Amino acid sequence: MNVSMGLLITLVGLLCTATGVVLGLFKHSRDRKKDVKSDATESAIIRTKLDNIGQTVDSIRIEFKASDQRWTALSERAIRNEESVKQAHKRIDKIENKGEF
Template identity: 45%
Template sequence: MTIEIGLLFTVISLIIAVLGYQLNKQKAAIEQQKEIKIDSQQDARIQAQLDYIGKGVDDIRIDLKASEKERIALGERVTRVEESTKQAHKRIDFIENKEEK
């Protein structure tokens, strides 16, 4: 009878050990799923921020190109104004020289 009680306690201990192992395994799986969920949320946030930054960079490039076109147009206008001013000074000098004589 003592062997049967000892054997019974051994079997119960093994069952409790197996159940404890299964419980810990399930907890570990749940923790891993939570970590995966948190990581995927962080990855999604980072991806969204990178997309936002990329869009901002594209907008800056477009603005920069527009500014460069305006600068080139302004440079051409300044060149024309300088040429016109030079011609006007020649005419003024001609008129002054005419009046002096």
């Protein structure tokens, strides 16, 4: 009975060890899947944020170009007005020099 009891204890010990190894591998596999899923989620969030930043930069670029065009048009109008005022002053000076005014 002594030998049979020792064999039973050894078998129970081996069974517990094997069960512990299997459960450990199962937990490791499960944790790894969670980590992969978590990494994929984080990557998707980062990718989405980068896309939003890119779209915002594109919008700012478009608005900046439109603003630049408005400033260019305004500058050209100011130059034309200055030239017109200059010509008007020349005509006024001619009229004053003729003594008509």
